[in-house]
Amino acid sequence: MAKGMDCTRDIPTERVDFPRTTRLLDEIAMEAREAAGNESMTDAQVAERVETILLDKIKEGDKAAIFQLGLLYFHQDQFTKAINLFARAKDYDYQSAFMYGIMKYDGLGTEVNMKEGLECMLMISNSETRLAKHLIPAARYNIGRAYYQGFGEMQSDSEAEKWFLLAADDGNPKASVKAQSVLGMFYSRLDSEFHDLKKAFFWHSEACGNGSLESQGAIGVMYSIGIGVKRDIDAAYICLKEASERGNVYAMGNLVTLYYKSKLYTKACDLGYKVAQLNEEDVPTLAVETDCLPYYIAKGIAMACFIYARCLIFGHSLKPDKDLAEAYYSKCYKFDPDMCALLQHTCQQGAI
Known part of the structure; x- marks a missing residue:
């Protein structure tokens, strides 16, 4: 049986869903398809029509359309076009700054620049405007990830822990569930001064309660071995079976x-x-x-x-x-x- 779940250095970026923008793009696409004579349009033709509509809006001075078109390109894996648009809007639009930051950090459509990606996330985290509120937990997780994965002076497990804890927000379901799950793995590392299996079980439990599939499996493993919690085979079966089914x-x-x-x-x-x-x-x-x-x-x-x-x-x-x-x-x-x-x-x- 495995010994638990250590936190590898290869943890992913946390992204954010933008439902309002996505709904708007869907509405534009639906209108294009339902317009007279366009019932037989292919998906590619609809996408081209949406692109044209957004480009026209940008020419007319609609700043929101810059982010909308950038997000459309991003979901189409047209990363170079996407990051160029996010770069245009990042100084006044927090959502564009967020997307620009993760693309710079992960090298999507651009060369990897961890420092520039980190600066975008810090700007969002330090903001007190309501326009950035929905981005802050994910931004703080990404800051923690930057310190956890960083190199040289930038790498710091203590800074990573601080930012992961801020992102996790005491298990708040509206906070970063990914941070809660990562903390469970962060405290499971045997070769770390932060090794604390009780904390690991606590954070996996918080994340599991907030829907984390990864943490649900981790809890099953911890119950089956008896690490961070009293061994309980029945509880292990329940957790592992439910996580497996998911x-x-x-x-x-x-x-x-x-x-x-x-x-x-x-x-x-x-x-x-x-x-x-x-x-x-x-x-x-x-x-x-x-x-x-x-x-x-x-x-x-x-x-x-x-x-x-x-x-x-x-x-x-x-x-x-x-x-x-x-x-x-x-x-x-x-x-x-x-x-x-x-x-x-x-x-x-x-x-x-």
Whole structure:
């Protein structure tokens, strides 16, 4: 069984949904499609028409249209066009500043410039205007991420902790749920002076209560091992099963292992086989769909491959097939050599 969920340095940017702008773009698209003679327009033609309408608005001096068109380009992956528009509006429009900041930090349509991205997020965080209020939790999370991932003098776990805590806002559901989940992993790191499993469990619980799928799986793992909380297999089953049903692959891998250890071999085989069919190209898509870290998705697949191979070796609810088992052992190692070694060691100790 895994030891918990450490916080890798490769944590994602937190973005913000802009529902009002999205609705407006949808309304413009609908009007274009429903206009006389345009019923048969393709999606590409509709997008071109929306672009033309927004460009005309910009020419007429509509400053809001600059952000709207930038967001349209961003969702179309036309990053260079998007960042150029956000750059035009960032000094007076906080939403444009936010989008410009994450694009600079992640190198979307531009060269990576962590410092410039950080400056945008600090400007938003320090603002007292209501126009920036909905952006502040995500901006503070992104500042924490910058310090956590930074290099040289910029890297600081203590600064990262400070900003993650500000973003998490004592578990406020309207705050950054991503920050709450990341704090759970931040305090789980064994090699860190910030290691505190009780804090890790607290923050994963807050994030889970606010809808975090990643943290729901993490809590299941913590219950199953008894780290940060008293070991409770029933609670582990509930958390891991619910997280698995919602698409958390790491939870699935842990649930497969728990089934196997409990001698529920048919369930272990069924779920293990399902997860073991996932491939490397599936990981990025799953990460986006579930908002879970690719690092832990890969670990979940590795665990499922290993346990399914065990079922094949010993004929647990399956016809023994050593050759196929070897293929799944190899796939486990390919996805995560460390997890493969840990599980092999666990087998040698008789724990599986």
